[in-house]
Amino acid sequence: MSETATAVDDGPFNIGEAARRSGVSAKMVRHYESLGLLPAVERTDAGYRQYSGREVHTLRFIKRSRDLGFGMDEIAQLLKLWQNRRRSSAHVRDIAMRHIADLDQRMQEMAAMRATLQNLASCCHGDQRPDCPILDELSAHKAAG
Numbered sequence: 001m002s003e004t005a006t007a008v009d010d011g012p013f014n015i016g017e018a019a020r021r022s023g024v025s026a027k028m029v030r031h032y033e034s035l036g037l038l039p040a041v042e043r044t045d046a047g048y049r050q051y052s053g054r055e056v057h058t059l060r061f062i063k064r065s066r067d068l069g070f071g072m073d074e075i076a077q078l079l080k081l082w083q084n085r086r087r088s089s090a091h092v093r094d095i096a097m098r099h100i101a102d103l104d105q106r107m108q109e110m111a112a113m114r115a116t117l118q119n120l121a122s123c124c125h126g127d128q129r130p131d132c133p134i135l136d137e138l139s140a141h142k143a144a145g
Contacts, residue, residue, distance in 0.1 A: 019059075041055055062079070069103060
């Protein structure tokens, strides 16, 4: 039997064990539940949450999505598509392609920031003198463009 098949049948787990098995913190488990990414789970008579293997599998899905940089709204969309067996993979691909474009944009912005900082650092003598082009640039009063 595959790990996925067994994961669905395992449980119940308390929040600490569900967190450990999924690789996310208990705080994040509660957070994902509060956002509706994870459905409300069964509780014991004492009020403790009880998670099944299905919820742990969903938490792993969320964690992997977060590891790839997807935002919460995107993860919510991906979860709905993952749970809908009649979905079109085109919808999933569209979300991934938009995310790739966003990553490309952020990488370009970060490369520009790095180049600017590299230039400023190379102009700074890094000695005991007080003049510093890095601080001069940071304090420059430039109008937002």
